[in-house]
Amino acid sequence: MSVGPTLIGSVQRALHLLDAVGASERPVTAKALARGAELPLATTYHLLRTLVHEGYLRKLDDGYVLGEQVGALRQHNSLQALLPKIRPVLRALRDEVGGAAYLSLFSGSEIKIVDIVDGPGTPSVDLWVGVQEAAHATAFGKCILSCLDADGRRDYLAGNQLADLTPHTITDARVLEQRLSQCTDVFNDCEEYLLGTACLATPVRAPGVIGAVAISLPSHRLRSAEPRSLQRASERVSRAFALTS
Template structure:
């Protein structure tokens, strides 16, 4: 390893890796778990975590485990706004091509949060406020996001949220939803068929390789977003998602 990578740069890489591992563990983790997953020795992890605690990016809980700290909130909010700004031109293209409202959402904790939207030009259209948080089991973007996480983590999330019914069509059984998530992975897109709002149909796909779990969608009246329209819209969603992923990672 070059000398300049053996100092500060390597420490930064390790610190950010530990932050991501804490996030992947659900936001709270012990030193021994971090050591097992990262392969780093305990003294190194302890030194890095103490530095992150001192900076406010990590906090130590009364049970001695480490959790993500409050200073990350400001960074996350700023990053979400930037993601929304980068996504809007791509969402505008979706609206131009499909005629329906386009959204982008991220998985934040147990919820899907909308970070960008471009509305349809139709007088009858769907509108979701940027910043709105929804439980993922009843939305297209939520299903696309949940399909990106391991089934056991998805099941644990569903147990925490309780899967309340938004309409009579909402899936409220975790086994049924987990089977639906497997179909999402197989066919490459998610559907919200009157599950979040009666009369509304949504199609969503994951943004492949995004720096955080992200999904884009179109939504509109079920009379327009039909099965026939699905065959036309899904390839457009995938194409836009791929180009958005490149924009977010280059």
């Protein structure tokens, strides 16, 4: 006699409510949701309060609609769907240049690393300071900052101090702005984030996307690194994003 999988009923019920709200073009009342899911009204209210608290639903005067967390899931899912196309590009870049490869994106108001491809001979950088707090000291951070408009860059820098991470870190906003305006395609940092480590980055250009592809390597190899390999990888990643926009 086969035994079916163990399922958690409360999770199933919550998901059914979420599906019902998502399938409606208008806000849905708790009573309508309870009838459709064949649930007691009290149980429905408990589940709805939880979904609202977690951001998956919003309560309006005339019923419930999908919350911001659902939009975040959609964004993450679209990125996950792209990773099978992007990761081979980063892997090829790692092998061609001999350094760890990174994809970073500007999402909401934050700079995030969304994928890293490294290896035994090409270790990734020890991110001992968070990416958000160190954009001014990394090549991919500077690359993304350069793609923001003046107001966006001003707002970002106003909310994030230019921390002094190494003797080479830029901590003067005017100097940083000058550096950002000088570079058009390939950005670098040489021991600005971590002594002994350098990084090169170039923008990802696609509708609705602000990002960068980067490589890290020992600082003594920075001068010999070929930026064209990085640019080719960025162009391929940009095309992958553009095809899904």
